[in-house]
Amino acid sequence: FFTGKPATSNTVSEASEPSVIAVQPKINESFGPVKPTDSFELSLSQPGIDEKNPSSDLKVLKYHRDIYESCHYECRSAFDPDLQWTAAEEKKLIRKLDYRVCAFACFAYFALQIDRGNLSQALSDGLLNDLGLTTNDLNTGLTIFKVAFLLAEIPSQLISKKLGPDRWIPMQMIAWSIVATSQAALSGRASFFACRALIGMLEGGFVPSLVLWLSYFYTSKELPIRLSFFWTALDGTQIIAALWAFGLLHMRGLHGMAGWRWYPCPGPLRRHRHQA
Known part of the structure; x- marks a missing residue:
């Protein structure tokens, strides 16, 4: 004063x-x-x-x-409350997480969209005629997939909470990959419906589990930009899948197989490569 x-x-x-x-x-x-x-x-x-x-x-x-x-x-x-780090160390860690964690999440979502979109590619190669299906059968199969996908959302999340998304996500990917590969052996209406139902059940809840897994590594401020990379994989999948299908569908007649049977079947591709 x-x-x-x-x-x-x-x-x-x-x-x-x-x-x-x-x-x-x-x-x-x-x-x-x-x-x-x-x-x-x-x-x-x-x-x-x-x-x-x-x-x-x-x-x-x-x-x-x-x-x-x-x-x-x-x-x-x-958990260590006494652990300390500098801003430079945190930035280096985030960059490493982008290369390992976020990149894997984008790849996993890419694989999911490949299995989802293979049916549309197969239709352009005469899938319905080869299996003796009608357009109504196709619509029924798509409906079965959607219903199974929605019904599996909550159970999948409960399993993810019990086992942890780091365990449940690889299990889902392996399971639906086996079913998707078996589509190369489709023989008719019943097998088509069964495959669509199984794929829907196994893919349900995958995206929420993957987003939850990403939240384990990023803060609320860091996560949105990583999710933008995650959703960008959807558009990239549509481009790559179309180019991939262009080559595989031209293999119709090879080893007596329709072109669409080569699309989800890596086994015959490996055998053909070894024979060549």
Whole structure:
């Protein structure tokens, strides 16, 4: 406050000298005063370390630990509240996740769309005539696929929660790949309906599980751009699948097989390559 006294030379010299201000951690008052941990005090002295460490509040730390245990979070035993890293280290980690995690998610969605779209490619090569099907049979098969896909959504999510998406996603991919490959041996109406139903059941819930798996590695701010890469794979699949089908459907008559039978069947392709 203003006292009315003129400033002396001593006052000016004291004001010009830099003062040392002790940095105190900002504690959420709603949880009461908590003594900072040694790791938090260490982070204040290291440049580049994030000072906003919620684990410095012991009550907040206990609250989150209880959630992890009650929800049975994966890898909760490896949670280390004292772990610290710099912004540069986090950026390097995110780049590595993009190459390994996000790229795999895009590939998995690409594989899903290949199996979904192979029927439309097969129709252009006379699938209906070869199997003795009508347009109504085709529409019935498509309806069976959609109904099975929708009915499998909730059970698939429950299994994913029980086993973990890191286990359930590969199991789904292997299972539907086996059924999709067996389409090369379709013989009629019944086998066509059975394959469409099985593929729908095995593919149901795959996309939500994959998005959930991505959320394990990215924050809410980082996830949207990765999901944009994920959905871009849909358009890329349509382009690549059309080019792939152009070559495979021209193999009609090779080894007495229709062209559309080569599309989902990698086994004969390998045998033909070895024979050549």
